[in-house]
Amino acid sequence: MTSTETVDLRGAAATLLMTLYLRRQDARSPRPILGDPYAEEVYGRIEHDVHGLWQVTGDATTVACRAAILDGWTREFLRAEPDGQVLHLGCGLDSRPLRVGAPPSSRWLDVDQAEVVDVRRRLYTVPGHVVQVPASVTDDAWWEAVDPARATLMVAEGLFMYLPPEDVHAIVDRVVTGTPRAVLAFDAVAPWTVPVSRWTPTFRAIGTEFRSAWQPATFAHRHPSLRELDDISVYDEAAAHEPRPWVRPLFAAVARLPALQDAMRLHRFTTD
Incomplete structure (x- = not known):
């Protein structure tokens, strides 16, 4: 019999369950966008009481589009840098290292809070080059696990909006200055x-809110060495890939x- 895991999280960490739920919804679709092959099994093994999280769950299309684009960028990086390093920050219960097929020559760090990594270790079996790091992304200590000699991709999905702006800038600075x-x-x-997030029923139920937003001029001033490769609206992607024909016009209007x-x-930057 497959074991189940009890998950009881608060704050931003609890949103990982919502994201997993929506990835499962996408995987169940006749025309999935992401098609996460692990979402159904992993979600089925979780016992949860998230105190109203399911009052408002968002839309599976936008979550799937966001993840699919980040998966594509990750695969592109690993094709160009098979010995490279991926920092998967605020990884939650995401199966990304398994989905993208990170090569054994690469180094992959899954970083999240200790209680999240504890559950993650029990739900996923990952290869040896995938390292599970139990730490807040804002801690200094976990950076000791980073290989400073490898080209590095930082992936942060559904993370930066929950951090104060100075913490976001500090993380970006560490990646930029600490890798070749x-x-x-x-x-x-x-x-x-x-x-608006402060009054969203879901966020109020789990005790979290957004703490920072995209300020392009400020980001460019703080990180002048970075060159932007991509700037993509998730809703543009949803309008193009929504599998339900009757919903497509709504996304197109949005x-x-x-x-x-x-x-x-979605943003992608490089130091090249």
Whole structure:
């Protein structure tokens, strides 16, 4: 009999269950966007009481589109740098190192809070070159696990909006200055979503909120060595890939409204 794991998290860490749930919904679709082959089994092994998390669960299409783009960027990096290093920050219960087939020659660090990594270790079997690091991404100590000689990709999905701006900039600085070549891939939210998050029923139920938003001028000033490769609206992607024909017009309408189009965007930068 397959064992089950009890998960009882609070704050931003609890959103990992919502993300996993939505990836499972996408995987169940006749036309999945991400098609996470691990989501169904892993979700089925979790016993949870997340205090109202499912009142508002969001949309599986946007979550799947976001993950699919980041997976694509990760595969592209590993093709170019098979001996490279991936820092998977705020990894939650994401199966990304298994989905993208990280080669044995690479080094992969899954970083998240200790209670999350504890559950993760019990739910996933990962190869030896994937290292599970139990630490807050804002801690200094875990950086000792980073190989400073390897080209490095930092992937941060659903993370930076929950951190204060100075913590986000500090993480970016560490990656840029601590590795010979860096690529950074992350999502960010529009400024108007920060105050709105404080009144979202789901976030209020689990005790979290957004704490920072995308400020392109500030980011460019703070990190002048970075060159932007991509800036993608998640809603543009959702409008293009939504599998339900009757929902596509809704995403297309949202994608044409500047405020909503910018609600969540994906960014990729490089030090090259």
